[in-house]
Amino acid sequence: MIQPQPYEVQVLETPFHSRTAELCKTNEWSTWSGYTTPDVYTNMELEYFAARNTATLFDISPMTKYAITGPDAGRYLDRLLTRDMAKVNPGRVAYGLWCNDAGMVIDDGTVFCLGENDYRLCSQERHLPWLLDSAIGYEVAIEDITAGIAAVSLQGPTSCAVLKAMGFVGIEELKPYAHAEFQLGGHPLMISRTGFTGDLGYELWIEPAGAGELWDRLMEGGRLHGIRPLGSKALDMTRIEAGFIQAGVEFFPGDLSTRPDRLRSPFEIGMGWLVDFEKGHFIGRRALLREKQTGSRHALVGLDIAGNKPAHHSFIFQGRNKEVGIVTSALWSPTCKRNIALASLRTPYDKAHGLWADVYVHREQKWERIKAPCRVVDKQFFNPPRRWATPAGDR
Amino acid sequence: MKTYDAIVIGAGHNGLTTAAYLARAGLDVVVVERQPYIGGATASRELYPGFTYSNCSYVCSLMRPEIMRDLELPRHGLQVIPYDGGVTMTRDGGYIAGYRNHDQNRREIARHSVRDAEAYDYFGAEVMRYCRFIKTMLLTTPPDPASFKPRDLFGLLDVARRFHRLGEEWMYDTIRFWTMSCADFLDQFFESDLVKGHKAGSSIIGTALGPYSPGSAYVLLHHYMGEVDGSIGSWGFPRGGMGAIPGALAKSFQAHGGEIRTGSTVEQIIVKGGRAVGVALTGGVEVMGKTVVSNLDAKRTFIESMAASDLPAEFVHRVKNFKIRGSSGKVNIALDGLPDFPAIPAGCPGRAGDMHVSDSMEYLERGYDDWKAGMWSRQPYLDITLPSMTDPTMVPPGKHFMSVFVQYVPPHLADGEWDDAKRAAFGKTVIDKIAEFSPNFKDLILHAEIRTPWDLENEVGLTEGNIFQGELTMDQLMFNRPVPGYAQYRSPVPGLYMCGSSTHPGGGVMGAPGANAAREILRDMRIKT
Numbered sequence A: 001m002i003q004p005q006p007y008e009v010q011v012l013e014t015p016f017h018s019r020t021a022e023l024c025k026t027n028e029w030s031t032w033s034g035y036t037t038p039d040v041y042t043n044m045e046l047e048y049f050a051a052r053n054t055a056t057l058f059d060i061s062p063m064t065k066y067a068i069t070g071p072d073a074g075r076y077l078d079r080l081l082t083r084d085m086a087k088v089n090p091g092r093v094a095y096g097l098w099c100n101d102a103g104m105v106i107d108d109g110t111v112f113c114l115g116e117n118d119y120r121l122c123s124q125e126r127h128l129p130w131l132l133d134s135a136i137g138y139e140v141a142i143e144d145i146t147a148g149i150a151a152v153s154l155q156g157p158t159s160c161a162v163l164k165a166m167g168f169v170g171i172e173e174l175k176p177y178a179h180a181e182f183q184l185g186g187h188p189l190m191i192s193r194t195g196f197t198g199d200l201g202y203e204l205w206i207e208p209a210g211a212g213e214l215w216d217r218l219m220e221g222g223r224l225h226g227i228r229p230l231g232s233k234a235l236d237m238t239r240i241e242a243g244f245i246q247a248g249v250e251f252f253p254g255d256l257s258t259r260p261d262r263l264r265s266p267f268e269i270g271m272g273w274l275v276d277f278e279k280g281h282f283i284g285r286r287a288l289l290r291e292k293q294t295g296s297r298h299a300l301v302g303l304d305i306a307g308n309k310p311a312h313h314s315f316i317f318q319g320r321n322k323e324v325g326i327v328t329s330a331l332w333s334p335t336c337k338r339n340i341a342l343a344s345l346r347t348p349y350d351k352a353h354g355l356w357a358d359v360y361v362h363r364e365q366k367w368e369r370i371k372a373p374c375r376v377v378d379k380q381f382f383n384p385p386r387r388w389a390t391p392a393g394d395r
Numbered sequence B: 001m002k003t004y005d006a007i008v009i010g011a012g013h014n015g016l017t018t019a020a021y022l023a024r025a026g027l028d029v030v031v032v033e034r035q036p037y038i039g040g041a042t043a044s045r046e047l048y049p050g051f052t053y054s055n056c057s058y059v060c061s062l063m064r065p066e067i068m069r070d071l072e073l074p075r076h077g078l079q080v081i082p083y084d085g086g087v088t089m090t091r092d093g094g095y096i097a098g099y100r101n102h103d104q105n106r107r108e109i110a111r112h113s114v115r116d117a118e119a120y121d122y123f124g125a126e127v128m129r130y131c132r133f134i135k136t137m138l139l140t141t142p143p144d145p146a147s148f149k150p151r152d153l154f155g156l157l158d159v160a161r162r163f164h165r166l167g168e169e170w171m172y173d174t175i176r177f178w179t180m181s182c183a184d185f186l187d188q189f190f191e192s193d194l195v196k197g198h199k200a201g202s203s204i205i206g207t208a209l210g211p212y213s214p215g216s217a218y219v220l221l222h223h224y225m226g227e228v229d230g231s232i233g234s235w236g237f238p239r240g241g242m243g244a245i246p247g248a249l250a251k252s253f254q255a256h257g258g259e260i261r262t263g264s265t266v267e268q269i270i271v272k273g274g275r276a277v278g279v280a281l282t283g284g285v286e287v288m289g290k291t292v293v294s295n296l297d298a299k300r301t302f303i304e305s306m307a308a309s310d311l312p313a314e315f316v317h318r319v320k321n322f323k324i325r326g327s328s329g330k331v332n333i334a335l336d337g338l339p340d341f342p343a344i345p346a347g348c349p350g351r352a353g354d355m356h357v358s359d360s361m362e363y364l365e366r367g368y369d370d371w372k373a374g375m376w377s378r379q380p381y382l383d384i385t386l387p388s389m390t391d392p393t394m395v396p397p398g399k400h401f402m403s404v405f406v407q408y409v410p411p412h413l414a415d416g417e418w419d420d421a422k423r424a425a426f427g428k429t430v431i432d433k434i435a436e437f438s439p440n441f442k443d444l445i446l447h448a449e450i451r452t453p454w455d456l457e458n459e460v461g462l463t464e465g466n467i468f469q470g471e472l473t474m475d476q477l478m479f480n481r482p483v484p485g486y487a488q489y490r491s492p493v494p495g496l497y498m499c500g501s502s503t504h505p506g507g508g509v510m511g512a513p514g515a516n517a518a519r520e521i522l523r524d525m526r527i528k529t
Ligand SMILES: Cc1cc2nc3c(=O)[nH]c(=O)nc-3n(C[C@H](O)[C@H](O)[C@H](O)COP(=O)(O)OP(=O)(O)OC[C@H]3O[C@@H](n4cnc5c(N)ncnc54)[C@H](O)[C@@H]3O)c2cc1C
Pocket: B009, B010, B011, B012, B013, B014, B015, B032, B033, B034, B035, B038, B039, B040, B041, B042, B055, B056, B057, B058, B059, B060, B061, B062, B264, B265, B266, B267, B295, B296, B300, B328, B329, B330, B405, B456, B459, B460, B461, B462, B466, B467, B468, B469, B499, B500, B501, B502, B506, B507, B508, B509, B510
């Protein structure tokens, strides 16, 4: 694809732009990795509910994508990521994260195993220098292919019904974190059962020339299944309910930091389950082993907070006045009917001695301070069985 | 014979709410329900293959989030989805739509009146003030003004304190508001008759009052005080039909050991030694319990299901005079496709919300005139919704379910009682009216369920078909609901309680009467929660 000169276009359009621009009635857009994408199409709440009730389309084309190939690709990824990649076979997708030598998280992302020694890594931020530097000594090619792939995320309880209506026979048998190849309008189309909403859902990957047709076919297939486009604000609501972390929010990317004390290890953001000490060497292993023995400095927890005012950026206190951490993401969850938050607490914190959030609400020229008691709970606030069921259901 | 800790009569959403709270507190509770299905006025049934109906109530906003949270209803499958749009179509082919976006809504009203477009914000702020005042009272037991118990005195003091905080001017306005007519209230803000007609519908739903009758302004508020996730006044559809509400309540109840017996009609509440000790079912079976809680309306509970000799005469007299006039009907329709409404432009979300055809205040008042004369409104107020547009899972793909709420429909007709022919004629009035606005509508009808007040009384058990188990007028609200001196969920008979919509804060799918009743029962049992 030929990209315009930087002076010609300040912010790029994704391959779905003609479609998303027509549907975006609010004119509220944000820049994501240099591309413009809608914050809200018509109404944030209704878009959120479509994601939880029917099906939604979200343009994920700006996501950073790297092709990782070559005879050492598998070995290389095993070195890069903290989890064991040996079990990730062709047709599978793995969620993982990678660290610097100090065991501090650089980013998280998904790795698609497309074939033997043929992988694709998708992440929020750009990391090519880090990836190339850690590939020294490995026979592997790493290429940024972001602009060459259009992708859209189809999420929600009727998402499988939408794909069936489009004629993708057998799609209901696709397991969570698996992908399969299809054709659409003469273009190869990859469908993976992945997503960022914590519900049943799929991501569809196609060359940019096929993007318009893919979008139209999805909207047509979803007509009777309540499909509507999803803006990034509603998406953020769903990802908090699902308890998913986000780069720049729950952790700061380790390769870009200027304040090393602010970084977080996988254990400190609730991702210890992604660290496999058994598999042999990986970047950050020694530091993480040490941390495992001596203890972590922080913990990322789910909070259930009293009241219904989201505790955005609140300090968390323990007992009378001891500050123990901050809220990273907060939401009144319309589905759980709970006031939820992800919070980073300094360890050890004492569960027994009441935690409370300092919530500020501005009402008609007055700041009101609410000392809202909170409880530590599982951070997967929303995790319906239909997300994991195979064959996938229609509703 | 087994003796339960508590027997709840009726599996309406309030009965189930009470039962679920009691079971959670560790009590052994049984719910006995007359119908083979649960839910009462919140039931969903499949009357046509593949279609989930919302047979009575059809939209939700009043259901208190505190209750959903306490009883973990989301985990048991309940989700309320707010809807977009809403529209009133006019006789001359025009329309006024409602939008969630503030400025979009202002521009829409401005098509009819530029002044009203901006007055809408004033109207909204005024309604908010009253809602804020009343909202905190919903989940509290009304304090008794004639009592000297510290609890009542503190309760009254609290109300008084909050009332004073409104400031002098709003204190006067609030008192006026409680007795005002909807028309007078709307006249303070709006000039366009269409805008007023569009807003006034909420003041007559379920009410034997016209928009010009004093007291109807409060009914408007009753429909605004709900919320879906903090959006005050917004309404939504429960995913899977209204029956998802009793469904989730039942699961929550059963998860704590609760038992539900459907197909069990209570004939009589058994009183022994001045105490309620159980219920006698049709067929002779008796169920014994230390406590009996009635989800039925006040008349069904005290007049139909009890011996008058078990109750004080003055109390019986007051219950007899409890106003419970029916005024509503319902038509539920399975449709083969989406009906066209040519007045609503393509792209306008009107059809996804509540649709109306009452385009002036006069239209509504004339409808009320028919009711007074013992006829159903020849030009009825219709609240038409297509929940399947928001929740396609309640119908086969491409099909639709239409719920039509109808006002005014009398419980007794001037030309003799209801019968099948009159019911059919009533249904025809409604269907013809809709067809005036939708040319392809009649061709799409697969099945229709027509419910008059007579049917609501016989099938749902609502006396006279009154949807709120008693009118929502000032003389029957708060400490006067259902009757003075008995507004705290207790009856004159020890061991017998009330938990239905006949009690504070009244009708609608809100669960508040049920939750409040449970709290009082547990208080009497000295069980801390
Ligand atoms: C047509 C209609 C439309 C409505 N629309 C809405 C709406 O859209 N939104 C809203 O918020 N509210 C609406 N309402 C009002 C709301 O539905 C009711 O106020 C509320 O559901 C009443 O609940 P309840 O639990 O108090 O009583 P009920 O639902 O009346 O429950 C009483 C239960 O007792 C059972 N019962 C009766 N007699 C006996 C007996 N002898 N033995 C055993 N069981 C018995 C009944 O079968 C029933 O299940 C509507 C009501 C009607 C009728």
